[in-house]
Every structure is written in structure tokens, then in C-alpha cells.
Amino acid sequence: MYSRNKNSGVVSTMYYEVIWVGRGGQGAVTASRILAKALNKENIWAQAIVFFGAERRGAPVYAYNRISDQAIKYHHFVTKADVIVIFEPSLIGLTNVLDRAREKVTIILNSAGKSIEIDGKLKEYQLAVVDATSIALQLNLRVAGIPVINTAMVGAFAKALGFPSIKSIKEVINEVWPSKIGELNAEAAEKAYQETKIIKSSMVRE
Amino acid sequence: MERYDVITGNDAAAWGARLSRVEVIAAYPITPQTTIVEKLAEWVDKGEMDARYIAVESEHSAMSATMGASAAGARAFTATASQGFLYMLEMISWAAGARTPIVMAVVNRALGPPWNIWSEHTDALMARDTGWIQFWASNNQEALDSIIQAYRVAEDKRVILPAMVMLEGFVLSHTAMPVKIHDQSKVDQYLPPYNPPHYVLNPKLSEPFAYGNILFPWDYVKVRLAIQKAMENSVDVIKQAAREFQEIFGIWHGDLIKEAYTDDAEVLIFALGTVAEQAEATAELLRKDGYKVGVVKVRVTRPFPKPEIAKLASKVSHVIVIDRDISFGWDGILAGEIKATLHDYKVDTPVTTKIMGIGGDDILPEHIEKAVKEVYNK
Numbered sequence: 019m020y021s022r023n024k025n026s027g028v029v030s031t032m033y034y035e036v037i038w039v040g041r042g043g044q045g046a047v048t049a050s051r052i053l054a055k056a057l058n059k060e061n062i063w064a065q066a067i068v069f070f071g072a073e074r075r076g077a078p079v080y081a082y083n084r085i086s087d088q089a090i091k092y093h094h095f096v097t098k099a100d101v102i103v104i105f106e107p108s109l110i111g112l113t114n115v116l117d118r119a120r121e122k123v124t125i126i127l128n129s130a131g132k133s134i135e136i137d138g139k140l141k142e143y144q145l146a147v148v149d150a151t152s153i154a155l156q157l158n159l160r161v162a163g164i165p166v167i168n169t170a171m172v173g174a175f176a177k178a179l180g181f182p183s184i185k186s187i188k189e190v191i192n193e194v195w196p197s198k199i200g201e202l203n204a205e206a207a208e209k210a211y212q213e214t215k216i217i218k219s220s221m222v223r224e
Numbered sequence: 225m226e227r228y229d230v231i232t233g234n235d236a237a238a239w240g241a242r243l244s245r246v247e248v249i250a251a252y253p254i255t256p257q258t259t260i261v262e263k264l265a266e267w268v269d270k271g272e273m274d275a276r277y278i279a280v281e282s283e284h285s286a287m288s289a290t291m292g293a294s295a296a297g298a299r300a301f302t303a304t305a306s307q308g309f310l311y312m313l314e315m316i317s318w319a320a321g322a323r324t325p326i327v328m329a330v331v332n333r334a335l336g337p338p339w340n341i342w343s344e345h346t347d348a349l350m351a352r353d354t355g356w357i358q359f360w361a362s363n364n365q366e367a368l369d370s371i372i373q374a375y376r377v378a379e380d381k382r383v384i385l386p387a388m389v390m391l392e393g394f395v396l397s398h399t400a401m402p403v404k405i406h407d408q409s410k411v412d413q414y415l416p417p418y419n420p421p422h423y424v425l426n427p428k429l430s431e432p433f434a435y436g437n438i439l440f441p442w443d444y445v446k447v448r449l450a451i452q453k454a455m456e457n458s459v460d461v462i463k464q465a466a467r468e469f470q471e472i473f474g475i476w477h478g479d480l481i482k483e484a485y486t487d488d489a490e491v492l493i494f495a496l497g498t499v500a501e502q503a504e505a506t507a508e509l510l511r512k513d514g515y516k517v518g519v520v521k522v523r524v525t526r527p528f529p530k531p532e533i534a535k536l537a538s539k540v541s542h543v544i545v546i547d548r549d550i551s552f553g554w555d556g557i558l559a560g561e562i563k564a565t566l567h568d569y570k571v572d573t574p575v576t577t578k579i580m581g582i583g584g585d586d587i588l589p590e591h592i593e594k595a596v597k598e599v600y601n602k
Contacts, residue, residue, distance in 0.1 A: 065401040091505035093498040
């Protein structure tokens with residue numbers, strides 16, 4: 019189906035599986051879709067999968083991406099991830115999401131905290147930290163009082179992984195919300211992109 | 225303008241209807257189908273689609289209104305799922321008997337109780353025996369493209385039967401992936417406006433006529449036999465529609481079936497929809513370990529591709545059928561059809577049924593690998 023990058027018979031050189039974990043109302047599902055749309059602009063194939071159940075505000079919500087230079091035929095939920103995006107530190111203890119980390123995982127975390135504790139089970143990982151909540155509050159991005167941090171987290175993804183470009187992300191955001199809301203969300207993504215700090219795992223252990 | 229976008233299966237299905245220039249949509253919302261008809265309602269409201277949207281009070285009425293529109297000469301569309309599909313079933317059967325070439329998207333969902341909103345194929349398979357043509361999509365592109373192809377087949381003078389296009393709830397309906405949204409002029413080239421051979425509101429008809437009246441057995445038999453004949457005719461029409469689609473759009477989803485790694489296969493997996501794509505991706509892994517597995521996606525279940533399946537099965541030592549459905553007290557529904565086919569064609573390849581993914585239970589590559597390894601270790 020995806021002919022632009024299809025390289026039949028050749029094993030893909032690029033393959034990432036991503037888990038997003040947030041709380042109902044924080045916008046994890048939309049984040050995974052914005053990321054997929056931004057990747058599509060750069061001719062990278064991506065699917066965005068969500069698990070819908072009986073959602074309610076505040077409960078853990080998962081979304082997933084598969085990213086490749088070829089069309090992917092898998093349709094199941096992501097069981098092992100190369101990238102885990104966590105919308106707040108409390109979700110680490112509340113869910114078992116780190117059990118689904120691949121060996122060299124990148125963790126992207128929304129946190130205002132100075133010291134960050136990550137499960138000692140992880141051998142080698144890269145941690146990217148951004149204070150997305152503060153960014154959302156500064157820009158007054160709230161829905162029903164809840165800070166909406168999803169667009170900031172997509173910006174943090176671009177910084178942590180080095181793709182897609184922040185330009186593509188902002189374009190998609192403005193296409194999805196062609197209004198002032200879009201502009202503010204694009205600004206949130208840009209700010210998060212600038213402010214995301216990459217911490218090597220060795221530095222975290224100290 | 226032709227473009228790629230990352231859209232859900234439901235948006236892709238809505239685009240399929242829009243690009244097919246449907247004239248009447250009558251629908252009732254039900255999870256996980258709702259966003260198809262919401263999208264169409266939005267487009268009609270904004271004037272982006274030149275169609276009438278009829279909001280009805282139930283699925284039974286949705287199919288009745290869709291059938292009325294088709295009988296009046298319009299290209300008509302609806303969509304449903306699960307409980308809504310069952311509620312509609314009386315009219316589903318009627319639409320085939322009335323020879324109204326409607327196209328309907330069915331977003332497969334398990335049946336209650338217990339209440340469940342996730343994917344299963346049992347709903348649409350309950351309409352196997354109604355006289356509808358049945359297409360199964362394995363990705364979002366195929367959902368869009370199959371709706372366009374389904375109109376080509378349904379409205380063909382040799383067929384004139386309704387067609388349903390299945391896409392799995394959530395697995396496709398709410399999963400976003402890249403989809404090529406075709407140029408309208410190309411679709412117009414592929415799918416001409418509906419030119420009904422008979423319709424109620426035709427001003428050229430000199431005499432009014434009754435529709436769906438009572439027929440005595442000796443005449444009823446002839447009308448029902450005509451449906452069987454139309455189904456038989458549809459085989460070549462489906463093949464032609466798939467070929468011409470490939471010529472114009474450069475995309476091949478298969479015709480009645482789609483094969484992957486079948487040339488040197490020792491074991492063949494048969495499945496519907498995304499299960500077949502999942503099996504194809506798994507076969508790629510298994511082949512690296514020396515298991516010569518092929519996959520046959522059964523893209524159309526009515527008419528059933530009997531000779532194609534028998535021929536492929538005759539060349540292997542074992543067949544595995546993965547059913548995301550069950551006929552209680554019998555077998556997997558697809559497995560049952562395949563076993564009957566092999567008997568018809570005197571093919572004695574053993575067949576193993578694997579029921580997986582009921583009620584949205586995730587089908588993982590390891591489940592499929594296990595099924596294959598069991599066969600190899602026998």
C-alpha cells in the first residue's frame with residue numbers, strides 16, 4: 019500500500035516502536051497521531067494505534083506508534099518499545115510500562131523535578147526530560163482545567179530522537195487546529211523542543 | 225488532488241464513499257463505526273459532498289432508507305457494526321433480494337453479551353447467506369479502495385447486488401496510517417455514475433410497477449436462482465475490477481484472494497482482514513528460521529473463491545485457518561468454508577483451525593508462530 023518507500027524484499031533499516039502513556043484528558047492519543055502525520059510529511063511510514071476502553075479523566079491511557087521506512091503489516095499493540103513517552107512521573111509506578119522497554123530504550127518524561135528516579139531494572143537508556151506542564155500553563159493550554167501537554171511532548175520527541183523536524187510537527191499542528199489554538203500548540207511544541215534536556219543513563223545513576 | 229495523509233480506517237472508509245460520489249447516505253451511529261457517518265455528515269453539511277444525509281432512528285431504518293434510495297436510482301451508502309448489524313439483518317437480506325446495489329461499510333465488532341466494543345468477524349459473517357458480496361479490508365488503504373471497487377462490482381449489469389466492505393473495529397477503524405487519497409478525476413474514470421437497469425422513479429417507464437410483491441413458489445425459485453447466477457457472474461467482475469483498479473491507481477490488494485510467499489510454501493495460512501496481514505508479517509519472520517509458510521488473504525467471502533483456494537491448498541502439506549470468529553458447535557466459520565471447498569475439489573490436505581482474537585483479544589506474532597510450529601512438529 020505504501021509505495022513511496024517500499025523496498026520490497028529488503029529488510030527495513032529503520033524501525034521504532036513507541037508507547038505513549040498519559041492520563042485520560044492529557045491527549046496521548048492525539049500526540050501519537052500528530053507524530054505520525056509529521057513523520058508522513060518526511061516520507062516516513064508511521065501508524066498510530068490506540069486502545070479505547072471505558073476511558074475516564076485521570077485514568078492511564080495508552081497510545082502506540084510503529085515507525086519505519088517501509089509499510090508495516092503488524093496490527094497488534096506495541097509489546098516492546100524503543101521509545102516510551104511518559105506524561106507524568108507518577109505513571110511510572112502506577113503502570114508497568116517500563117517492563118515493556120527494549121534494551122536501549124529512550125524515555126521521554128514530563129517532569130518539573132530536579133532529581134529523577136528511573137527503575138533500576140533498565141540497563142541502558144537515554145532519558146529526555148521536559149517540564150511540559152509548565153509550558154502548557156504558561157500558554158494557558160488547558161481543557162476542563164487540565165493542562166494539555168501532548169503537543170509539547172511531541173516537540174520533546176523530536177528533540178530526543180532527532181526526527182521528525184520540529185518544522186513538520188508545527189505544520190501538522192497548525193493543519194489539525196487552523197486557529198489560535200493551533201498557534202499556541204505549535205508554540206508549546208517549539209518551546210518543549212528547545213527546553214528538553216537529554217540525560218545519559220550513566221548520569222541518571224549518579 | 226492526489227495526496228497522502230495519515231488517517232484512521234473510518235476516515236478512509238468515509239473517503240471511499242466520498243470519492244465514489246455517493247448520492248444518499250442513511251445511517252445510525254454505533255461504536256466503532258460512528259466516525260464514518262460523522263465524517264460524511266460533516267462533509268455534506270459543509271457542502272463538500274453533493275449528497276443527501278438521512279438521519280434515521282435505527283439501523284433497520286438505515287438499511288430501509290438506503291434501499292429506497294437505491295431503488296429510486298441513487299448511489300446509496302451506509303455503515304454499521306455488531307448489534308446494529310444484527311438489528312439491520314432483516315433489511316440486509318431484503319436489499320439483496322431487491323437487487324439494490326448498495327455498498328455498506330461494516331466495522332467488525334464482537335457481539336454481546338458480555339458487552340464488548342472490540343474486533344471480531346462474527347457479525348458480518350452472519351450475513352454470508354443473504355446474497356451480499358463480501359469484501360474484507362486488511363489495512364486502511366484497502367478499506368478506501370475496496371469501497372470504490374465494491375460499487376464497480378455491485379452496479380455491474382451482470383451483478384446488481386449489494387456489497388459490504390469489512391474493516392475491523394479499532395484495529396483499523398481508529399488506527400491511523402498513511403493512506404493515498406486519490407484524485408477525484410481518476411476515481412471518476414474508474415467508476416462511472418450509476419446507471420440503473422431498473423428503478424422506481426424512472427420517468428421513462430410507461431407503466432408503474434410493484435416492487436417486492438409476493439411471488440408463488442414457481443416464480444420465487446426463478447428470482448432466487450437469478451441471485452445465485454449474479455453471484456457466479458460477480459467472480460469475473462471482481463477480478464476485472466481489481467485489475468483495472470491496479471492499472472489506474474497502481475495498487476493491488478488482490479482480487480478474491482491475495483497471496484504472499486505461496487510459491488514454495490509447505491504450510492499455508494488462510495485468514496481474513498488484518499489477521500491475514502499480521503500472518504504475512506509473521507511469515508516473514510518464520511521464513512528466516514526455515515519455516516516455509518505462505519499466507520492467503522481471503523479478500524472476498526461471497527462469492528467464495530473455491531477453485532483458487534483448492535488449487536493453492538492442493539500444493540501444500542498442511543493448511544492453517546485462523547478465524548477471528550466462531551460458529552458455536554461447528555468450527556471457525558472460514559475454516560468450515562475452506563474444509564467444504566477442499567472436499568468439493570477432492571483435495572485431502574489436512575486443515576487445522578485456530579480461533580484467535582475473539583472480542584478484540586490481541587493477535588500477536590507469537591500466537592501465529594506457535595500455530596505454525598505445532599504443525600511442523602506433528
